[in-house]
Amino acid sequence: MGNKQTIFTDEIIILLSFFFSLHARYHELAPHLVPMDYTNEPDCKLPLALIVNMPELKENPFRNRIVESFSEDGMGNLSFNEFVDMFSVLSEMAPRELKAIYAFKIYDYNVDNYLCKEDLKKTLNKLTKEELTPEEVDLVCDKTIEEADLDGDNKLSYSDFENMITRAPDFLSTFHIRI
Amino acid sequence: MEVDSVFFTDRSGRVTSNPLLDQLPSYQSLLYRRKSSGAGSKRRNSSRNRFGSSGSNKWAVNTVSKHEEKQKLEERPIRELPKTMAEKRQQKAQRLQDAADLSSWRQWKQGTRRYLRRLREDAHDWLSSLQLWRGDIHLIEGMFGQGILSYFSFLRFLVMLNLIIFVLMFSFVMLPIIIAPHTSGNITYNLNDGGICSVYPSSTRRGLVIYYEHIADLLSGGGFLEQTYLFYGYYRAHKIYFPKTTYNLPLAYLLATIAYLFLSLVWIVKRSATGFKRSLIQDEDRFQSFCNKIFAGWDFCITNVNASKLKRSSLLYELKTDLEEERIKQKIADRTRKEKCRIYFIRFLLNLFVMAVLAGCFYSIYKATIFSQKAQMDNIKVNFIVDLIYEYLPSIVITLANFITPLVFSIIINFEDYSPAFEIRFTLMRCVFMRLTSIGVLLFSLWSQITKCKEEPCVCGYNHLLYSCWETRVGQEMYKLTIFDFITIVSVTIFVEFPRKLIVRHCDCGLAKWWGQQEFAIPQNVLEIVYGQTICWIGTFYCPLLPAICTIKYFFMFYIKKLSLINNCRPATRPFRASSSNFFFLCVLLIGLALACMPVIASVAQINCSQACGPFVNYTTSWEVVPTAVSQLPDGVQGLLWALSSEAFAVSFFVVTCLAMFYMIALAGAHKKVIKQLREQLAMDGRDKRFLIQKLCQAQRIPEVRPSQPRQQVLSSSSSRRSPNYETSFSNNFDESLFLVHSPPDSSTHV
Numbered sequence: 012m013g014n015k016q017t018i019f020t021d022e023i024i025i026l027l028s029f030f031f032s033l034h035a036r037y038h039e040l041a042p043h044l045v046p047m048d049y050t051n052e053p054d055c056k057l058p059l060a061l062i063v064n065m066p067e068l069k070e071n072p073f074r075n076r077i078v079e080s081f082s083e084d085g086m087g088n089l090s091f092n093e094f095v096d097m098f099s100v101l102s103e104m105a106p107r108e109l110k111a112i113y114a115f116k117i118y119d120y121n122v123d124n125y126l127c128k129e130d131l132k133k134t135l136n137k138l139t140k141e142e143l144t145p146e147e148v149d150l151v152c153d154k155t156i157e158e159a160d161l162d163g164d165n166k167l168s169y170s171d172f173e174n175m176i177t178r179a180p181d182f183l184s185t186f187h188i189r190i
Numbered sequence: 191m192e193v194d195s196v197f198f199t200d201r202s203g204r205v206t207s208n209p210l211l212d213q214l215p216s217y218q219s220l221l222y223r224r225k226s227s228g229a230g231s232k233r234r235n236s237s238r239n240r241f242g243s244s245g246s247n248k249w250a251v252n253t254v255s256k257h258e259e260k261q262k263l264e265e266r267p268i269r270e271l272p273k274t275m276a277e278k279r280q281q282k283a284q285r286l287q288d289a290a291d292l293s294s295w296r297q298w299k300q301g302t303r304r305y306l307r308r309l310r311e312d313a314h315d316w317l318s319s320l321q322l323w324r325g326d327i328h329l330i331e332g333m334f335g336q337g338i339l340s341y342f343s344f345l346r347f348l349v350m351l352n353l354i355i356f357v358l359m360f361s362f363v364m365l366p367i368i369i370a371p372h373t374s375g376n377i378t379y380n381l382n383d384g385g386i387c388s389v390y391p392s393s394t395r396r397g398l399v400i401y402y403e404h405i406a407d408l409l410s411g412g413g414f415l416e417q418t419y420l421f422y423g424y425y426r427a428h429k430i431y432f433p434k435t436t437y438n439l440p441l442a443y444l445l446a447t448i449a450y451l452f453l454s455l456v457w458i459v460k461r462s463a464t465g466f467k468r469s470l471i472q473d474e475d476r477f478q479s480f481c482n483k484i485f486a487g488w489d490f491c492i493t494n495v496n497a498s499k500l501k502r503s504s505l506l507y508e509l510k511t512d513l514e515e516e517r518i519k520q521k522i523a524d525r526t527r528k529e530k531c532r533i534y535f536i537r538f539l540l541n542l543f544v545m546a547v548l549a550g551c552f553y554s555i556y557k558a559t560i561f562s563q564k565a566q567m568d569n570i571k572v573n574f575i576v577d578l579i580y581e582y583l584p585s586i587v588i589t590l591a592n593f594i595t596p597l598v599f600s601i602i603i604n605f606e607d608y609s610p611a612f613e614i615r616f617t618l619m620r621c622v623f624m625r626l627t628s629i630g631v632l633l634f635s636l637w638s639q640i641t642k643c644k645e646e647p648c649v650c651g652y653n654h655l656l657y658s659c660w661e662t663r664v665g666q667e668m669y670k671l672t673i674f675d676f677i678t679i680v681s682v683t684i685f686v687e688f689p690r691k692l693i694v695r696h697c698d699c700g701l702a703k704w705w706g707q708q709e710f711a712i713p714q715n716v717l718e719i720v721y722g723q724t725i726c727w728i729g730t731f732y733c734p735l736l737p738a739i740c741t742i743k744y745f746f747m748f749y750i751k752k753l754s755l756i757n758n759c760r761p762a763t764r765p766f767r768a769s770s771s772n773f774f775f776l777c778v779l780l781i782g783l784a785l786a787c788m789p790v791i792a793s794v795a796q797i798n799c800s801q802a803c804g805p806f807v808n809y810t811t812s813w814e815v816v817p818t819a820v821s822q823l824p825d826g827v828q829g830l831l832w833a834l835s836s837e838a839f840a841v842s843f844f845v846v847t848c849l850a851m852f853y854m855i856a857l858a859g860a861h862k863k864v865i866k867q868l869r870e871q872l873a874m875d876g877r878d879k880r881f882l883i884q885k886l887c888q889a890q891r892i893p894e895v896r897p898s899q900p901r902q903q904v905l906s907s908s909s910s911r912r913s914p915n916y917e918t919s920f921s922n923n924f925d926e927s928l929f930l931v932h933s934p935p936d937s938s939t940h941v
Contacts, residue, residue: 155480162873
């Protein structure tokens with residue numbers, strides 16, 4: 012852009028309106044906690060319980076993990092910056108690599124940067140609300156690791172996961188939230 | 191604390207560098223990529239200190255390539271970089287600073303590039319906003335998911351296709367005739383040479399016409415509709431003499447026919463190309479079974495409690511089906527020889543039964559067509575309704591057959607003991623075959639009637655007494671099929687689906703529970719519209735306005751189906767795989783197109799065109815118009831065209847195409863091998879790295895390293911989550927707690 016004046020294109024207007032609507036949502040979660048004036052860079056974080064009850068996240072089986080993976084302290088307390096991060100990664104506009112990184116974080120329950128069999132079991136149980144028998148869960152997890160594991164260590168590292176998810180045809184269309 | 195380097199040993203932040211590992215090219219590129227994507231100055235300083243001694247030689251060599259990488263990175267718009275907001279702001283400030291440093295020429299180049307990219311994106315957005323029914327389809331997608339969405343976008347595609355075909359026929363065949371009087375053009379008509387073949391008794395009703403006879407005419411395409419632009423017989427113009435040019439209407443008619451068939455082929459193939467590639471890749475890896483379902487299966491957009499329950503149950507169903515498939519595969523592998531013989535014998539018997547059922551249906555269609563034709567010829571007028579039934583008899587029989595046979599097939603397949611996925615596909619193939627072949631049988635029976643004369647061989651090549659204008663008769667049959675198809679769809683929706691919904695909702699009896707609420711059965715609906723489209727393709731040659739009728743029919747069908755879906759149906763419990771369904775629809779459509787080409791080609795090239803009506807009166811067969819026109823071209827062009835149609839050219843063209851095909855197949859095979867090798871290499875490299883690190887650690891025995899700490903503790907202390915760095919701990923395998931950190935976003939995804 013350089014020295015030219017900033018022209019408000021449609022794109023910028025869309026982004027700005029997205030941003031302001033996000034702040035409106037953030038504010039209405041806890042009106043007494045969230046400030047409207049950010050000149051002094053206030054340090055305000057909303058707890059996990061409030062965010063997880065948003066209508067967009069309420070029905071999602073991974074809601075706790077989603078909020079935890081975007082929070083700095085790992086406990087699910089989001090500042091406004093992190094809130095914007097979360098919804099922009101989950102929006103339609105985010106690129107595939109970015110979504111893949113956060114998908115990996117979300118499914119990694121024990122935060123060891125591997126998707127081990129335990130992580131997969133938890134994911135599967137959250138998805139199906141434990142309606143599969145334990146043998147079936149076992150079999151599915153084994154098959155998943157078999158399909159995606161490249162380096163043969165019986166768990167999925169980030170590169171295994173990324174290699175697999177870039178070939179998943181439904182990933183981009185399912186991994187997004189409309190707000 | 192800042193996680194800055196590839197190797198990070200302990201809490202106190204002291205970095206023990208390993209000069210050998212520092213020089214690994216992969217390490218260098220990782221570190222560079224992280225640095226160049228907007229790291230803060232603090233990080234830069236610390237890493238510069240580290241690099242002071244060891245890597246300086248390598249550093250100098252690599253600066254040139256790194257500069258180029260940096261340029262490439264700058265081309266991507268900032269919003270697409272996989273970074274957090276804070277880093278993106280830093281990156282933007284960085285870029286502005288860099289941009290100010292560049293020369294004005296480069297600035298202008300960058301600016302133009304940005305402007306063009308934005309223009310392209312805007313044009314793309316504008317074009318996609320012009321799409322028909324965009325809002326409706328979004329709504330359907332939100333409520334019912336991807337499978338049903340693909341059905342409706344397929345329907346939209348067919349509306350557009352039919353519209354384009356109609357525009358093609360209209361502008362090349364009808365428009366010249368219509369505008370000729372206005373532009374002082376002179377139309378010469380085909381002369382009635384007085385032979386017995388060119389007698390065309392008028393079919394318009396005379397005398398007092400009762401109102402319902404008009405309705406009968408409208409529904410059957412006879413009476414007052416026969417001598418209109420609707421049918422082939424009306425186009426009697428031979429040549430149109432405009433002030434500057436002569437317009438050869440018969441040639442235009444034939445070429446427009448070939449053009450619309452070719453255009454449909456090209457458009458369908460182009461549309462199915464993406465789906466085909468995707469299916470090939472998936473078939474290679476059997477990818478869809480588990481990974482895709484677990485990691486990309488849950489739709490994050492779901493906010494409704496009912497929708498989430500539904501999604502959960504459909505995922506459960508899919509997983510259970512896949513597990514079942516695995517079990518059945520195992521069972522098939524374990525089958526004994528005796529069991530195999532038994533299964534094959536049963537399958538043979540059942541296939542014979544299926545063929546008998548099909549033969550029975552085809553025979554009844556044949557008989558119904560002959561009966562209907564005789565009834566129309568003999569002009570027996572019993573009463574209005576019965577006459578209409580006689581006219582529509584072939585359509586009724588076809589519809590009944592297409593209703594019963596899928597039920598029969600789905601019962602039979604249970605005894606044949608295939609895997610579930612194969613069962614679905616096989617039943618579908620049988621239904622497709624049934625639907626499309628029934629049209630073929632109808633046409634065959636018509637053709638047998640047309641070419642059957644009292645004294646063999648026929649004087650005019652066809653039965654001129656009964657079928658003075660046989661093309662119009664065929665056009666009328668196609669017209670009737672289309673109308674009846676539309677009426678069937680509307681009546682089934684109104685008289686079957688609505689009552690079903692009312693019964694299930696308000697009545698609590700056993701019938702309601704057994705029948706259940708309507709589910710939108712995608713395969714059957716797709717077959718319905720492919721059937722309609724095949725009729726349209728065959729019929730356009732005989733009835734040039736048929737594409738317009740089909741466009742209107744599909745247009746109304748969209749709204750009817752949408753209404754039925756939203757009001758009557760519940761989402762399917764058996765999910766239809768969306769990513770492969772587009773390809774399936776287009777495949778079936780291609781089969782329909784192939785089938786439609788055959789009768790058209792046969793009638794153009796083989797059967798004598800009628801001498802009493804239509805544009806080809808002066809020729810023996812419709813195809814003859816082309817050689818006649820070619821013989822009037824200048825000698826050079828004529829010679830070229832004759833050479834192109836000679837056997838020598840055809841054979842050599844065929845050979846060249848075969849060679850190209852073999853080359854492509856070999857190339858694909860080679861690529862597959864390479865992919866397999868690369869995958870193995872990736873696994874090998876991972877193992878190599880671990881082995882090397884193990885050896886290095888054993889060899890070095892670094893004293894400052896603290897003994898192994900509990901993994902969780904160390905990892906949770908590394909606070910900075912601002913950048914998505916990853917710590918991969920190898921403390922499982924090694925005594926020393928040496929942690930390997932790599933930054934996955936840049937390394938694995940950047941150029």
